[in-house]
Amino acid sequence: MSKAIVTGHRNPDTDSITSAIAYAYFKQQRGADAIAVRLGEINKETEYALTQFNTEAPVLASDDVVEGREEIILVDHNEFQQSIENVERFKITEVIDHHRIANFETMDPLYYRAEPVGCTATILLKIFKEHQIAIPKNIAGLMLSAIISDSLLFKSPTCTDEDIDAAEELAQLAEVDAQEYGLNMLKAGADLSEKTVNE
Amino acid sequence: MSKAIVTGHRNPDTDSITSAIAYAYFKQQRGADAIAVRLGEINKETEYALTQFNTEAPVLASDDVVEGREEIILVDHNEFQQSIENVERFKITEVIDHHRIANFETMDPLYYRAEPVGCTATILLKIFKEHQIAIPKNIAGLMLSAIISDSLLFKSPTCTDEDIDAAEELAQLAEVDAQEYGLNMLKAGADLSEKTVNE
Ligand SMILES: [Mn+2]
Ligand SMILES: [Mn+2]
Ligand SMILES: [Mn+2]
Ligand SMILES: [Mn+2]
Numbered sequence: 001m002s003k004a005i006v007t008g009h010r011n012p013d014t015d016s017i018t019s020a021i022a023y024a025y026f027k028q029q030r031g032a033d034a035i036a037v038r039l040g041e042i043n044k045e046t047e048y049a050l051t052q053f054n055t056e057a058p059v060l061a062s063d064d065v066v067e068g069r070e071e072i073i074l075v076d077h078n079e080f081q082q083s084i085e086n087v088e089r090f091k092i093t094e095v096i097d098h099h100r101i102a103n104f105e106t107m108d109p110l111y112y113r114a115e116p117v118g119c120t121a122t123i124l125l126k127i128f129k130e131h132q133i134a135i136p137k138n139i140a141g142l143m144l145s146a147i148i149s150d151s152l153l154f155k156s157p158t159c160t161d162e163d164i165d166a167a168e169e170l171a172q173l174a175e176v177d178a179q180e181y182g183l184n185m186l187k188a189g190a191d192l193s194e195k196t197v198n199e
Numbered sequence: 200m201s202k203a204i205v206t207g208h209r210n211p212d213t214d215s216i217t218s219a220i221a222y223a224y225f226k227q228q229r230g231a232d233a234i235a236v237r238l239g240e241i242n243k244e245t246e247y248a249l250t251q252f253n254t255e256a257p258v259l260a261s262d263d264v265v266e267g268r269e270e271i272i273l274v275d276h277n278e279f280q281q282s283i284e285n286v287e288r289f290k291i292t293e294v295i296d297h298h299r300i301a302n303f304e305t306m307d308p309l310y311y312r313a314e315p316v317g318c319t320a321t322i323l324l325k326i327f328k329e330h331q332i333a334i335p336k337n338i339a340g341l342m343l344s345a346i347i348s349d350s351l352l353f354k355s356p357t358c359t360d361e362d363i364d365a366a367e368e369l370a371q372l373a374e375v376d377a378q379e380y381g382l383n384m385l386k387a388g389a390d391l392s393e394k395t396v397n398e
Contacts, residue, residue: 101311102304109299112313116292130329 003069004034004093007061007084008120009077012038014046014149014189018142019075019120020058022135023096026124027073029133034073037061039084045189049145052181053138053174066090076120079103096123118156118163121146125166140173148182149189202268203233203292206260206283207319208276211237213245213348213388217341218274218319219257221334222295225323226272228332233272236260238283244388248344251380252337252373265289275319278302295322317355317362320345324365339372347381348388 006024008016020036027034036058042050050057059065061084072090080087080103094111095104098120115123121143128135135143147167151159154167171178205223207215219235226233235257241249249256258264260283271289279286279302293310294303297319314322320342327334334342346366350358353366370377 098308100305100307100309101300105301105303106299109297109315110313111315112300112311114309114311116308116310 001033002071004032004071004073005037005061005066005069005084005090006034006073006075007037007039007058008075009082010039012040012046013043013076014049015120015146016076017042017046017058018049018139018146019096019124021055022121022124022139022143023073023075024058025136025139026128026131026133030131035059035065035069037065043189044191045149045185046145048185048188049142049149052185053141053145055138055142075124078114096120096127098123115162116160118159119147119150119166121150121170122160122163122166125170135170135173137174140170141176144170144174144176144178144181145185148178148185153179153182153186200232201270203231203270203272204236204260204265204268204283204289205233205272205274206236206238206257207274208281209238211239211245212242212275213248214319214345215275216241216245216257217248217338217345218295218323220254221320221323221338221342222272222274222326223257224335224338225327225330225332229330234258234264234268236264242388243390244348244384245344247384247387248341248348251384252340252344254337254341274323277313295319295326297322314361315359317358318346318349318365320349320369321359321362321365324369334369334372336373339369340375343369343373343375343377343380344384347377347384352378352381352385 006020008020024034024036038058039061042057070091071093073094075096078095078097078101092106092110097114098117144167147163151163154164167178205219207219216237223233223235237257238260241256269290270292272293274295277294277296277300291305291309296313297316343366346362350362353363366377
């Protein structure tokens with residue numbers, strides 16, 4: 001069986017980290033050998049979400065980790081300069097994204113799923129449902145976190161009705177109140193405790 | 200409401216013509232102002248399919264026809280050099296395709312749906328079903344024609360199980376026998392009657 005890595009973009013945000021986790025889980029449920037990786041440090045907001053939902057961060061995409069894995073699935077990005085170094089060394093088999101397409105090309109046909117919504121997690125929820133794969137509570141919580149992060153708690157102009165509906169559905173699965181949890185998560189991300197008085 | 204054209208590639212084959220017809224119909228059912236256009240002459244095979252299923256060919260994408268239509272939906276291709284001249288003058292809102300991605304980019308997020316299957320019609324069938332939009336008999340027949348054409352009656356190495364299943368489902372909707380109809384269509388496409396004895 002071919003082995004794949006699932007990765008979000010460099011300087012990862014909550015959507016990139018949690019979408020890698022969620023989609024790697026989805027692929028595993030479908031019988032694939034896929035692991036989530038990350039291309040940079042976890043930020044405070046994402047750390048809060050991972051802790052709240054008791055989930056480990058994806059491993060850093062070191063040479064050791066990607067060794068022997070020939071396929072790559074990109075989530076939350078498509079542009080090569082935002083992706084893993086020398087992304088062309090992998091076969092890009094899938095992209096799940098919500099951004100414009102640029103600086104992207106493949107040698108072969110692939111599965112490319114982009115929708116003009118506010119967050120990758122909103123598309124992922126659809127994909128889970130299309131294949132009738134149940135979303136575990138912790139992954140639902142992480143996907144909800146991604147929507148809250150990308151939409152700034154539904155206030156961003158990129159936030160669509162689909163994102164709001166998806167968040168509602170995910171909040172139920174995660175058994176949290178989206179507004180209350182969301183505010184706490186955004187606050188954790190904006191945490192000023194490490195800044196000096198002068199900042 | 201924004202007005203869109205739906206087009207396949209230059210030098211259109213049966214998949215490009217019928218996918219433009221089918222997806223324009225789908226968009227209309229969803230309330231959009233979308234018309235199918237074509238970028239070149241109809242070949243004999245496609246003409247046979249259109250006649251069998253009593254459907255008019257899309258109009259040629261002349262300046263008059265595209266005037267006032269700001270949006271474009273690409274089916275069965277994505278590369279700009281295969282598309283309408285100066286495709287950048289339109290806003291590309293959607294792509295439904297089964298080819299590799301190259302020479303393609305957008306200014307804005309869009310709906311991009313590519314799957315590594317043998318024919319655009321196979322993806323379109325999925326989209327109709329996802330939105331629970333019924334496929335009229337004639338459009339089902341045209342979509343079946345596209346799969347038969349792209350897969351050379353299921354013999355091409357690009358033909359997947361999904362294409363075969365889709366063709367079966369479409370043949371039922373179209374009330375034809377896929378093998379019998381398919382052979383006749385391919386024969387019509389290979390028609391030598393216009394060739395001279397020396398050819
Ligand atoms: Mn992101
Ligand atoms: Mn995102
Ligand atoms: Mn074609
Ligand atoms: Mn095709």
